[in-house]
Amino acid sequence: MAKKVTFTLSAEVVGEATSGLLMGEFNNWNYNDGISLKKQKDGSMTATASLEPGKRYEYRYLLNDGRWVNDHSADHYVHISGLHVDNCVITVPDEAKEAKKTAVKAPKEKAAPSVEKAKVPAKKTAPAKDKSVVVKTAAPKAKTTKAKATDNKA
Numbered sequence: 001m002a003k004k005v006t007f008t009l010s011a012e013v014v015g016e017a018t019s020g021l022l023m024g025e026f027n028n029w030n031y032n033d034g035i036s037l038k039k040q041k042d043g044s045m046t047a048t049a050s051l052e053p054g055k056r057y058e059y060r061y062l063l064n065d066g067r068w069v070n071d072h073s074a075d076h077y078v079h080i081s082g083l084h085v086d087n088c089v090i091t092v093p094d095e096a097k098e099a100k101k102t103a104v105k106a107p108k109e110k111a112a113p114s115v116e117k118a119k120v121p122a123k124k125t126a127p128a129k130d131k132s133v134v135v136k137t138a139a140p141k142a143k144t145t146k147a148k149a150t151d152n153k154a
Contacts, residue, residue: 024059
């Protein structure tokens with residue numbers, strides 16, 4: 001079942017144009033099947049199209065001043081290298097499919113909380129004013145010599 005989708009082209013993009021067409025994959029980019037844009041009081045233009053849920057469509061606007069323009073709020077854009085343009089892309093949400101997915105999924109069981117000590121962040125202390133490093137060294141050990149008993153027989 002088709003879903004009605006409203007497309008809005010901002011007043012900044014419309015500029016001085018007074019009318020235009022919504023063109024895209026949904027009308028085979030056919031000028032004669034273009035969906036007329038209606039000028040709004042705020043200067044923007046809107047058009048409504050019936051599109052199939054769950055499908056992705058590329059589209060652009062053709063204004064009566066000869067400009068092809070893009071929708072700044074498109075889901076994303078696809079570069080068309082042969083024409084050196086970016087087409088707008090919209091993916092029509094399929095609420096029925098999403099609702100079915102949600103209904104089928106069983107809620108996940110929450111794991112029992114583990115008992116462990118809470119980690120308390122270390123207190124932050126102000127840095128010492130004196131940033132010199134003090135190195136403690138052990139005093140050198142005194143050499144001890146053991147006297148060997150020698151037998152001096154002369």
